[in-house]
Amino acid sequence: MKNIFVLLLVGIFHFQASLAQQTGKVNYEQLGISFTIPTGWTGQETNDVYLITSQTKAGAILLSVEDYGSQDQMKADMEAGYREAGGTDLKPAGPISAKDSNTLCGEYSGMLEGQAAKAYITGTINPYGQDVFIMAVTTADIYSDEYKQLAISLEKSLVFAKPEASPASEDWKTLLSGVKLTYMDSYSSNSYSAGGVSGGYSTENVFDLCSQGYFIYYGSDNMAVGGSASSGYSSSSGRGSGQWEVVGNTLRLKFQNGKIWEYELRLEEGKTYLNGQRYFRTWDGDYAPKCE
Numbered sequence: 001m002k003n004i005f006v007l008l009l010v011g012i013f014h015f016q017a018s019l020a021q022q023t024g025k026v027n028y029e030q031l032g033i034s035f036t037i038p039t040g041w042t043g044q045e046t047n048d049v050y051l052i053t054s055q056t057k058a059g060a061i062l063l064s065v066e067d068y069g070s071q072d073q074m075k076a077d078m079e080a081g082y083r084e085a086g087g088t089d090l091k092p093a094g095p096i097s098a099k100d101s102n103t104l105c106g107e108y109s110g111m112l113e114g115q116a117a118k119a120y121i122t123g124t125i126n127p128y129g130q131d132v133f134i135m136a137v138t139t140a141d142i143y144s145d146e147y148k149q150l151a152i153s154l155e156k157s158l159v160f161a162k163p164e165a166s167p168a169s170e171d172w173k174t175l176l177s178g179v180k181l182t183y184m185d186s187y188s189s190n191s192y193s194a195g196g197v198s199g200g201y202s203t204e205n206v207f208d209l210c211s212q213g214y215f216i217y218y219g220s221d222n223m224a225v226g227g228s229a230s231s232g233y234s235s236s237s238g239r240g241s242g243q244w245e246v247v248g249n250t251l252r253l254k255f256q257n258g259k260i261w262e263y264e265l266r267l268e269e270g271k272t273y274l275n276g277q278r279y280f281r282t283w284d285g286d287y288a289p290k291c292e
Contacts, residue, residue, distance in 0.1 A: 059138025
């Protein structure tokens with residue numbers, strides 16, 4: 001369940017994102033997982049978890065997928081609690097109980113990034129594939145039974161089905177040849193607590209996949225942190241970067257300097273994902289790849 005801690009910091013800070021916000025039912029057909037976002041909350045994909053936030057309430061709800069296969073293994077992990085560098089140490093505030101034959105749940109308390117925090121976590125075994133963890137988390141002074149009910153509501157909305165098959169290798173070659181793949185992500189945050197840290201980041205990755213078999217890579221990232229921290233900027237770009245190919249459901253980029261990048265490909269409702277991140281696939285006008 002370690003993935004779920006990647007974005008725990010946003011559970012303490014108010015999250016504002018430039019990406020499209022989702023409401024209502026969310027369906028990941030290739031994972032065979034769907035769920036419904038609670039009323040008054042909005043969700044969006046991040047690198048490692050699905051993040052659900054509110055414009056009026058502090059904290060966040062996070063949904064993460066893991067591979068356990070048995071409830072006993074899941075329970076052992078949940079009972080151990082979660083400790084990471086940076087001031088995060090959450091322990092069960094009571095017993096981890098079985099809601100039913102597939103779902104475990106429990107309340108947690110401790111420190112999150114150096115601040116007192118409380119959370120309610122559910123873990124559900126998926127009979128068809130990856131298991132699902134849900135965490136509703138906020139600062140200890142704000143936490144109430146409402147956050148428990150939010151996690152339970154989201155867990156109750158889970159629907160599992162057999163995952164859809166991914167496109168074959170040749171299908172991927174057709175989908176990706178002569179297209180521009182663009183990933184964009186950014187956020188800014190404001191601390192809810194006195195002396196907290198505010199900041200944000202923006203990043204963009206672009207791959208022009210030319211039909212001749214070569215690709216052009218453009219990448220940039222900007223990061224700024226306010227408060228007592230620092231700020232910085234870095235970027236990189238390149239042209240005629242190397243050769244690309246598709247092997248199974250993997251996009252393989254072979255750079256001219258010998259480096260190899262690989263991305264797991266996924267297609268959901270016509271949307272293209274590389275290693276779980278949404279990339280926009282375009283091929284016309286100003287959004288066409290810059291190939292010869």
